[in-house]
Amino acid sequence: MEPTAGGGTEKTRERASYLIEGRRVRISDLVDAGLLPAGTQLTFERKRSGRVHLAQVTADGKIELRDGRKFKTPSKAAAATVGGGSFDGWTSWALDNGTLLDNLRQELLDAVVEKPLSDSPAATSSADRHAWLKHARRQADAGTCISLSVRDLLVWWGASKRGYRVSERASAELANHGLSTVPDFTAVGLDDQVTLVGPPVDTEGDQEEEAGHHPAAEQKAAREHEDKETTGAPGPTTSEQDEDLPTQQGQAVGNLPSALKGVTSVTSSASFEEAFTKMRLNAYSQLPVLDGPRNLRGAVTWESIARARHANAAAQFPDAIIDAHAVSYTDHLIDVLSDMERFGFVLVKDQTNQIAGIITVADMAAEYGATARPFLLIGDLDRQLRWVISEGLDLAEVIALCDPDGRRKLTAFDQLSYGDYQQVLSNQKQWDRLGWPLDRKSFTARLDELREIRNELMHFNDKDKVGDSAIPMLRNMIELLREHGG
Missing domain, CATH: 3.10.390 (SAND domain)
Structure with missing residues (x-):
């Protein structure tokens, strides 16, 4: 050898x-x-x-x-x-x-x-990705970092969403090339821009423990934010994590559409008239008060203004400023719920620690509503599949297909899994018993697509929402089952 x-x-x-x-x-x-x-x-x-x-x-x-x-x-x-x-x-x-x-x-x-171990397209794409990552590292080392959207980054892994496995794979392969993204690609929106940076520079100072930094990325980020009144998370982490520990998953603050899209603000020297005008023009209920992109002084709301003027008809604008809280774009949504409950909104800091956006109770409600919708539809799909099978087919024959050796000890339709539904409806004999004027292969192919969606959801592997195409797919299947299943 x-x-x-x-x-x-x-x-x-x-x-x-x-x-x-x-x-x-x-x-x-x-x-x-x-x-x-x-x-x-x-x-x-x-x-x-x-x-x-x-x-x-x-x-x-x-x-x-x-x-x-x-x-x-x-x-x-x-x-x-x-x-x-x-x-x-x-x-x-x-x-x-x-x-x-x-x-x-x-x-x-x-x-x-x-x-490569094979001549398959997957092996070829892996080689292409390796070459692209090497190029990105050379660019980062030269100080000309590549920037692209998260969506375009995922294309290199043949993905359109950040499922758990895709995110883990991308993070690992980026790290293998000494690369990371600024901001963290898992913590922002799919259409947000990220920059591929190389290993942090050792900025040894008076104390040994001082961490490194990415000068090229920091300069680029500073240029991009220099004309915005926007705050967010600390700088990027090092490209290597403990390989035995998975990357933290979960919905991040930065994944919300409004989190890093800029923020309208006023300074502490503003007038009530300026605040009124900006709040009315934008239909805002609150307005951050910033004396510089990283200097958060608080916020004003319709309620705080009313209280200040009720207490003193001659109140000045600073009298209406109340406390406001800022969180990192990398913080998990669930961890900021208490702040949201207390303040009604939170400001979001980006990777340069500038105020980069705001999320409100309405944003949170919309996000959790969008997250819950596919779970509800998946539950409805399970019930409809169980219904059509239990109403149209014989239990003994179904058990013979799904538990031929009796190891699972199936005794009722309620014990069937989604895989069992697929097994039953893929069987020509059972399909014929239903008497549906539908094509079995097309029907079961769609069931398998929905199984993939279901698995991602039920294992909380999908960092991005199911997507515009999956919701209609679920609804159409449910409607079809209701129509033909009685």
Whole structure:
């Protein structure tokens, strides 16, 4: 068996391809591929202070510090060796010859993609995506970061929505190339723009724990926000996370349409007339008070203005300013419910920490309503399928199809699952018993499409709403079942 350029065999490379596809590269992958032998010494040099930290690679693919502590990820090892902070360990640790762990990671990825495991379109698209990600990294390193919409980013993974698996895969493959997005692509809208940035720069200051930053991305973000009165979340995280922990899922504040779409505001020196006019022209119930894009002074509402003037007919505008709360665009919606209940609205900070939008109770109600609608339709679909099967078919024959060995101990139609409905309605004999003037193959094909939608929803895998096409699909199937099922 011929060795690869990195010292591993063809079999090792194929194993690496199978294991790495869709997840973060590990130190153990480099060891297994022969690119990083056990016992290799690693150096982490702090440029400004001149401090040099040493570690070595263990046989089981960990980084062992001089004090004996072992870490599975380079970033955690880097943070531990200096006593805290946030680092991209792949660009922090180097071999004695100056080769970065990041270089070895790219060598492994190149070897994997050089010979896809098959000639399928999926393998081809994987190679194309690898080439595109390498290009994006080169652009980021050159300070000319690529920006695109989240929707366009997902196209590279053959997806139109951010389901759990797609988000995990995209995050992992971006991280493997030392890339992350600013803002976080999972926490904004599908049509919002994100910038692909490289590893954060180690901005070692007076304290070792100071985190790195992305100068090119920060400059670009500053330019994009310089003419807006807009706030949001902290800067991007490092591109590496613990590979054993999944990326946090759940609906984020930034996923709401209004969260990062700008905000109309007034300053604390404004007049009542200015506030009245802006609130009336935009049909707003509240107006943020900002003395600069990051300096939130509070807000005024129709109620706060009325209270101030009721208490003192000669009240000045500052007398009507009440407290307002700002949250990060990356915060989970469920975590801001208490603030929403208290204030009736919250302001949203973007990745540059500027006020970038506002969400109200109405926005939250619309979001949860849109999220609940498909769940209600899925429940209705389940009931209709069970009804037509129980009314038109024989229980004994249905059980024979769905539980032929009796392991599930089915005794009633109520025990059937969605998969059972598909099994029954795909059977020609049972279909003929229903006597429907419909095409069985087309009908069951649609059932399978709806199964995919159902699985994403019921496992909370779909970060984006079901979509404009799925709701009519569910409704049309339910109406068809009602029409022919009686």
